[in-house]
Amino acid sequence: MFDRLEIFALASARAQHAAARQAVVAQNIANADTPGYRARDISSFDETWREMQMGGGPRDGLPVRTIDANGTASPNGNSVSLELEMLRGIEAQRAHSRALQVYGSAMSILRTSIGR
Template sequence: MFDKLEIFRMSQGLAMHAAKRQSTIAQNVANADTPGYRARDIASFAETYAPLATDGMRATRAGHLNVTSGPHEVAQAREALRPGAVSPNGNTVSLETEVMASASAKGDYDLALGVYQSSLRIMRASLGKQ
C-alpha cells in the first residue's frame, strides 16, 4: 500500500536516475584517453519524469486507464553536446566537466534520499510511531 505513494516512487526514480548518471560519468572518465570517444550523458530527471505529468486523468492503481509505464524508468544514455571540448584525437571527455557532473549526480542522489527519509518520518509520525 505505502509503496504506491507518489512521493516514494518519485524519490526512488530520482535515486535510480542519479545512479545511472553516475555510471555513465564513470564510463566517460574511464575512456578519457580513448581516441574518438564521445562523452555521454543521460537526459535530466525532469525530462524523463515529465511525460507522466498530464493535465488529464491520472491512473491511481494498476489497470486503471491502462497505464504501461512507471515514473521511475531510467533514461537511456545519449551523446552529450559539449561544444569546445574536443581534443586533437577526437575525444570529447573533459575531466573537469565530468567532476562537475558527478557532483551534480551526487546532489540528486542525496536529495532523493532526503525526500524519502523525510516522507518516511512524516508517515511514521502520522501513524503514531516515532
C-alpha cells in the same frame, strides 16, 4: 504499499536517475584517453519522469536515455573533459542525497501520522 505513494515513487526514481548518471560519468572518465570516444550524459530527470509516467509508472522501470554530452573534441576525437565530468559527478551525488533526504522525510511524516 509505499510504492503507490507518489512521493516515494518520485524519490526512488530520482535516486535511480542519479545513480545512472553517476555510472555514465564513471564510464566517461574511464574512457578519457580513448581516441574517438564521445562523452555521454543522460536525459534530464524531468524528461525521464515524464516518459516514465507515460509508460505506465515505475513498474516499467526508469527509462534513462543516454545522450551525447556535446563536448569539444580534442585532436584525437575524444570529447571527455575531466573537469566537466567531476562537476557532473558532484551534481549526481547531490541529487542522490536530496532524493534520500526526501524519502527519509516522507518516511518520518508517515510514521508520525500512524503513531510509530
